[in-house]
Amino acid sequence: MESSYSAIFSNLAKACEKQLRTTEAGLLWEVSRYFEKNNSESEPIVDLKGLSDALALDDKEHFPDLQATAQEAADRGALRMGVWGAKVNTIEKTVTDRYLKVGDALLEGKSIFVCEACGFIFIGQEAPEICPVCKAPQSRFSKIA
């Protein structure tokens, strides 16, 4: 799918930032932004209920599928991705479902944080000291504003 290039290139941009190659990173961000436009061919997700259903399907089929294939091929990296991804997928679904149920009250007196390393979402006063999914430190959490 063509729009998947966006995440491929934003990942490469971040990889260049880690190598302090800022010129390459800037170019890669440009390419990533170009592919951000929507050109999905399949049936679109239109609301949070649809997202919740899609995440449920990922949890039921796509992540177990990846985990089994990675295990069989003894691919540690892919298996690690499958395990973290499935955990984060569960959190994404929980946040989606909770918001559908309680609405804006979900964030009352609280902030929402995302772990930049694995995507874990945390709702509370302060980000956790260590990410429960990937063990990244508090400094890798971004507060959403």
Place this chain on the structure above:
Amino acid sequence: MHAARNLRLCTKDCVCLFVCPTKATDTENGQIDFSKCLDGCRLCVDACPSHALYLVEGNYAEPADKPPAVAEKLFALLDRKTEEEQAIAQMLQKSLEAGQKASAQTLVLKALQKSLRIVAEDAAREAAYMLPQSEQVRSLIKQLLEQKPAQAPSAPGFPENELRQLLSML
């Protein structure tokens, strides 16, 4: 291979200034002057009492290819996460158009969008595109450039110059 400074760890004891033979560690912006740094010298790395200096590799080994069956599952997940992220982006746009700039809904959507992107990037990384300086990435860029004429009329703003520059730099 040049040194770099992790500014979060740097305690400004400045021992790196004592040992650097080229004054590459002495800068205004706090970072090392890479152009003055001697390849693989590492005197500052070993001298730093806070372990704030490290070496950035310049030449990386080509990563091994993924087993095709594994890559296929990872690409499938990348597509799923991309679709989900795009759906969120549309909901977010509607929410912003409705003037919900700092509402709880906007914040929840933004968090989901970011989270989905990070998972998508992880899938892309494990599937094939971990290292920018790799054959996989160069062939992807070449492939995008070759496809360009077919899509150019319907795709204004195609980042051809950016892709060509990247091809020469990576």
